[in-house]
Every structure is written in C-alpha cells, then in structure tokens.
Amino acid sequence: MIHMKQDRPSFVFVMILITIMTIIVAGVVVAVATGNFSRKKDEEKDSEQTSEKVVEVVATENKTEGETTLETTTETETTTEQETTTETETTTEQETTTEQQTTAEMQPSAGTQGTVDFNFNPVGDQKYAYLTFDDGPSENTYPILNVLDQYGVKATFFTAGKTDSASLERYKAIVNRGHSLGMHTFTHDYGQIYASLDAFKQDVESIHKLLLDVTGQDVRLYRFPGGSSNRVSKVDIHTLIDYITSQGYIYYDWNVDSGDALSKSICAEEIVYNIMTQSQGHNRIVVLMHDTNAKGETVKALPGIIENLQAAGYQIVPLTTKTLPVQHVKASYMR
Numbered sequence: 609m610i611h612m613k614q615d616r617p618s619f620v621f622v623m624i625l626i627t628i629m630t631i632i633v634a635g636v637v638v639a640v641a642t643g644n645f646s647r648k649k650d651e652e653k654d655s656e657q658t659s660e661k662v663v664e665v666v667a668t669e670n671k672t673e674g675e676t677t678l679e680t681t682t683e684t685e686t687t688t689e690q691e692t693t694t695e696t697e698t699t700t701e702q703e704t705t706t707e708q709q710t711t712a713e714m715q716p717s718a719g720t721q722g723t724v725d726f727n728f729n730p731v732g733d734q735k736y737a738y739l740t741f742d743d744g745p746s747e748n749t750y751p752i753l754n755v756l757d758q759y760g761v762k763a764t765f766f767t768a769g770k771t772d773s774a775s776l777e778r779y780k781a782i783v784n785r786g787h788s789l790g791m792h793t794f795t796h797d798y799g800q801i802y803a804s805l806d807a808f809k810q811d812v813e814s815i816h817k818l819l820l821d822v823t824g825q826d827v828r829l830y831r832f833p834g835g836s837s838n839r840v841s842k843v844d845i846h847t848l849i850d851y852i853t854s855q856g857y858i859y860y861d862w863n864v865d866s867g868d869a870l871s872k873s874i875c876a877e878e879i880v881y882n883i884m885t886q887s888q889g890h891n892r893i894v895v896l897m898h899d900t901n902a903k904g905e906t907v908k909a910l911p912g913i914i915e916n917l918q919a920a921g922y923q924i925v926p927l928t929t930k931t932l933p934v935q936h937v938k939a940s941y942m943r
C-alpha cells in the first residue's frame with residue numbers, strides 16, 4: 609500500500625540513491641580513466657551487452673528522454689560515464705590532440721597497417737561521420753566512388769568475396785582511390801558462416817586472402833554479417849569475437865542505419881532522412897549502407913547524405929585501425 613505520507617521520504621530516499629550512484633559513477637570514471645582502454649579480461653559480458661543493445665535501440669529509434677524507461681536511464685549513465693572518461697583523457701592535451709586526431713583520422717587505407725595494438729585515437733569534440741558500404745563490390749561501386757570523389761571524402765567498404773574480373777578491378781579501385789578496405793564475408797551465406805567456428809574461420813580467411821591477393825593489403829577491418837549483435841550465429845558470438853581479435857582484426861558495427869537494406873522500395877530522400885534523424889545527438893556516427901546492384905537509391909542519396917552531414921558539422925572520414933570502434937557486442941579491449 610502506498611500512502612501520500614510516504615511521498616517525501618521516498619523523494620529523500622531517491623535523492624540519497626542518486627547521490628550514491630553519482631559517487632559510484634565518479635569512482636568508475638577515475639578507475640576507467642586510469643585503465644585507459646587497457647585490455648581487461650572481464651567475464652561479465654551478458655549484462656553489459658544487453659544494456660548496450662538497449663542504447664543502440666534507443667538511439668536508432670530516436671526516442672526522447674522523456675520516454676526512457678528505468679533500464680535505459682541506467683544505461684544513459686553508463687554512456688555519460690564513457691563520455692566523461694574520454695573527456696578526462698583528452699583534457700590535458702586537448703588542443704594538440706584534436707589536430708593530431710584530425711590528421712590521424714584522415715589517413716586512409718587502414719588495411720595497410722600490419723599490426724593492431726587496440727589503442728584508439730582519443731575522442732575529442734570534433735564530429736566524425738564514417739560512411740560504410742557493405743556487400744560490395746557491385747555495379748554501383750564506381751558510381752559510389754565517383755560521388756565520393758566529387759565531394760573529396762573517403763569512406764569504408766566492407767566487402768564480400770567476388771572473383772570475376774570486374775569485381776577484382778573494383779576492389780583495386782576502392783584502394784587506389786584512397787578508401788578503407790574492410791572484410792565483411794566471402795560467401796555472405798549466414799547459414800554457412802555461422803554454422804561453426806571452423807566455418808566462420810574459413811570464411812574470414814577466404815576474404816582476407818582474396819583481398820590480400822588482389823590489392824596487396826593485409827586488411828584489418830572487419831564487419832560481422834548482420835553485425836556482432838546478429839541472432840543467426842549458432843556459435844556464441846564471443847567465441848567469434850575472440851577469434852577475430854586473436855587475428856589482429858578489429859570489427860566495426862554501426863550506430864546509424866541508413867535503412868537501404870530494410871525495404872526494396874525505400875527512396876533516396878528516406879535514406880537521407882533516416883541518417884540525419886539517427887545521427888542527432890551523436891558526435892561519432894558509423895553509417896550502415898550497402899554497395900549492391902540493387903542499391904541505386906543509395907547512390908542517389910549519397911550527395912544529400914554528404915551535404916547534410918557536413919552542414920551538421922561532421923567531418924567525413926574513413927575507418928582506420930585507430931578509430932575507436934562502435935560495437936554492438938563489445939570486445940574485451942573495449943571494456
């Protein structure tokens with residue numbers, strides 16, 4: 609039974625609770641800042657990942673704070689915590705860092721870097737947009753590259769395995785024109801890739817070898833088919849993440865979905881709208897798009913996407929092995 613009299617004590621109790629939470633968060637911030645992305649073996653995966661997904665969903669649906677539930681409120685605190693941590697890291701050398709970061713972020717062709725140390729550029733106040741194209745190359749690869757060239761911006765292509773001569777030229781064009789080349793999958797057959805760890809390894813090794821043979825790049829960037837949050841895999845995703853990490857590969861999910869794969873009838877205007885609405889409130893956006901024969905609307909949308917993102921203050925840069933990843937299910941080096 610709840611009586612009116614309890615309102616004030618409840619309020620006091622909530623205030624005390626908030627105070628305690630604040631102290632805990634502050635403590636964690638200091639601890640995390642001290643750790644500075646050092647690799648931790650933390651087995652408490654599930655709760656964190658579940659809440660991370662909540663954040664992603666909330667971000668995707670662009671909900672207002674007023675609508676957030678208790679779960680999301682808790683997560684919001686975690687997010688704030690991370691941002692505060694990053695700020696703490698950058699405060700000391702903020703002015704120089706921003707410039708260094710700009711230079712670092714601008715460097716394309718991440719795949720050429722032979723080793724990965726899982727240390728990432730600090731995140732400053734600059735807004736960055738990472739345009740990513742999955743499933744290519746395709747007949748739309750050159751049209752996409754042409755628009756990117758026209759605006760002088762670089763993007764990232766998470767490619768699939770294609771061995772016809774036209775595709776081989778397209779892989780090379782992606783690299784030669786200064787964009788980041790990433791691995792997505794060789795077969796893009798979810799049933800096959802995610803059937804077992806061995807099948808997964810074989811798929812990743814195949815696309816890695818193809819890209820190495822065709823372009824000479826030892827590609828380090830990876831994107832899970834369906835994202836690390838996919839529900840298709842018969843193997844625990846953490847097992848696959850551990851494998852990817854053991855190979856020195858970094859996987860990137862997305863926090864903005866253009867929606868170009870969700871509906872066949874989606875038009876360019878909707879794609880631009882999806883991206884711009886989901887990007888609100890985010891300083892760093894990894895945008896999911898597709899490079900396939902059917903994605904003419906994505907090509908049509910691209911000028912509007914670039915112009916709107918730039919007008920919103922985003923610098924459009926390719927992913928590199930120094931880019932702090934966006935991961936739906938986090939790797940150990942991100943925890």
Ligand SMILES: [Zn+2]
Nearest residue numbers: 742743833834
């Ligand atoms: Zn895909």
